[in-house]
Amino acid sequence: MYFSYVKLGQEVSLLNNRWAIVTGADRGVGLSLVKALLEQDYHVLAGQYLQESNEALEQLKASYEEQLQVLNLDISDGDSVQQAVESIAACTDRVDILINNGAILGDMSKTIQDTLDFEEMEQVFRVNTLGSLRMSNGLIESILRSDSKLIVNISSEAASIGTCWRNSWYAYCMSKAALNMQSQLIQNQIAAQGGKVMVIHPGHVQTYMQGKLDTTGSLTADESAGSILRQIANRLKPDYGQQELTLIDFAGNTLPW
Template identity: 75%
Template sequence: MQKKWVMVTGADRGVGLSLVKQLLDQGYHVFAGQYQQENDNALGQLKASHKERLQVLQLDISDEESVKLALDAVSAVTDRVDILINNGAILGDIQATVQDELDFAEMEQVFRVNTLGALRMSNGLIEPLLLSESRLIVNISSEAGSIGACRRTSWYAYCMSKAALNMQSQLIHNQISEQGGKVMVIHPGHVQTYMQGKLDTTGSLTPDESARHILQLVENRLKLDDVEQGLMLTDYAGNVLPW
């Protein structure tokens, strides 16, 4: 049986780490993009127990050279990647409004990660993806990127970068759907993560719960033969959100 490979970015902790764990449990081979460089970490522990089924790659998706090195490492192992999960993201300032002093340099970095980082990965892996059976790109977006549902007065970097990710997803969908490719755009829910620098205990979902929902949506999508299905922004439960 041919190996099934999945690439997950932002796999150090939170939803990304939970996705890696559950994908391994489902029998996938996984490339896990690791941004932080601690020696004693959860990915290292997973690697020890899963050996060749988990490849941990140092990966800063905002950096062109880092992405190139990671992609070279992927191509050294396989010529096909079945699923790319663009999960890596940062938050940026969520307090400042248009009447405050805005940190534009920080905003640019958020875009380099959340929007351009995902595009770097999709661009770099598009041919291995289209050679696979699944041919699926999963972009982890957010309800914060929904213009139709927006009620915020701040979160400039995060909201705008996720809205741009949604547009990116549509552009890619328009291209690869003609070649059997599929794109999903998923809001993972309000998750208990460390994106604000400390654990957000107000989140209604644990990372494991969010990842389980996401992978169920992925499984459902892979079962559909209709590659022409229109692209939608959905939440972790499958509810459609306005663009």
């Protein structure tokens, strides 16, 4: 279902504004990115995965009635993504920033000497890797019509082969490493058209990815989102120049692929 908070007759006038899309916007970094983008006067389409009522998003709707639209969006499902793409096209023909934030962890404990749950791994790949690809593929022409032409893939230090220390986390690490490769493939295609891709590790964040709030994180979701948007602002500077795609962290440090 698509919830529009744009009044009739306003759709055309809003096409000249900046539009951002955030997946996994229910809570955590995704929700904080939505809040921060709204504060920066973006019109935001927020992908909501969880079906239950979301008080935080409802409060944002009340405060940003004309700027925020919410999409019921399961990025692991092709039909859901197609419906979202069609709903987005009904609002705007250009997307300045797509932030592929939606992700799940999967099992974090089993090693190669344990019985691995391959069905669960496949679901993690459907979300973390193919989910972002579905979104980028469905929206690429709208992205390339915008001024910013930017795709931001939220990756992880867990995707870095060069610094790998884990002996488990198979689904998450491998799916995020595949996301990094996906990002380079997209960059190779769209760079000549002015398109840009960023791959960002958000830091160790206090989020709900393990089903409950991880209070061991060194960053709050708001702190991580604020840092990510600072990196985005830096990437969009006219004098940024042509630089190779790298995996960076929330502070802009380059991490090994």
